[in-house]
Amino acid sequence: MNREALVRRLIFTQNMTVDGAVEMLDDWFEPQAQADQSDLTEENRRQDRAADALLLGRQTFEDFRGYWRGIGDDDATGVGEYLNSVAKYVVSSSLDDPQWAGTTVLRGDPVEEIRALKQAAGRDIVLTGSLALADAVISVGLVDEYRFFVYPTAQARGRSLFPEGSAMRLGLVEARAFDSGIVLLRYAPAAVTGRAGGPWPTPRAENRP
Numbered sequence: 001m002n003r004e005a006l007v008r009r010l011i012f013t014q015n016m017t018v019d020g021a022v023e024m025l026d027d028w029f030e031p032q033a034q035a036d037q038s039d040l041t042e043e044n045r046r047q048d049r050a051a052d053a054l055l056l057g058r059q060t061f062e063d064f065r066g067y068w069r070g071i072g073d074d075d076a077t078g079v080g081e082y083l084n085s086v087a088k089y090v091v092s093s094s095l096d097d098p099q100w101a102g103t104t105v106l107r108g109d110p111v112e113e114i115r116a117l118k119q120a121a122g123r124d125i126v127l128t129g130s131l132a133l134a135d136a137v138i139s140v141g142l143v144d145e146y147r148f149f150v151y152p153t154a155q156a157r158g159r160s161l162f163p164e165g166s167a168m169r170l171g172l173v174e175a176r177a178f179d180s181g182i183v184l185l186r187y188a189p190a191a192v193t194g195r196a197g198g199p200w201p202t203p204r205a206e207n208r209p
Contacts, residue, residue, distance in 0.1 A: 010144050091113065171187060
């Protein structure tokens with residue numbers, strides 16, 4: 001069966017420290033520095049080839065646009081080329097002109113908009129950053145796989161991935177260490193892996209698009 005005829009997967013990808021911080025208050029993450037990390041770069045390129053849509057909340061979209069829109073010759077990592085060419089979907093009720101080619105603004109109910117995206121033909125949809133949006137889709141079980149890139153540093157401050165009081169069970173799909181010490185942890189919801197599940201977290205109230 002043609003892979004694109006299947007229901008698309010929603011992949012949530014997030015960089016984090018070993019103590020679970022996802023808010024980059026220190027300089028532990030620098031995308032351009034990954035040019036010298038060939039094994040990590042190849043894994044990122046492989047994931048990019050499997051995805052044809054990028055899903056973002058408004059704030060993360062504007063951050064990405066401000067940094068990557070003018071970078072088209074990033075041959076070392078390929079991130080700039082990918083972000084400028086991939087179909088981008090930004091969930092926002094306030095954004096008028098996205099000012100980035102290939103961008104569609106989703107103005108309706110985020111959950112229903114994303115359900116519709118998953119039903120359309122295509123490859124993986126990647127959601128990254130956008131923690132308020134992530135909470136909304138996690139809470140209704142729309143995420144098919146979680147990919148955490150864990151950096152070998154502790155920040156000891158900043159926002160963590162899941163809001164306080166949330167709980168869920170995940171099944172490990174893959175654990176892979178890179179030469180830099182970064183570790184990729186891939187998880188699927190426990191119901192998919194056949195393990196006992198748990199309640200989904202409640203969406204955060206702050207930072208809605």
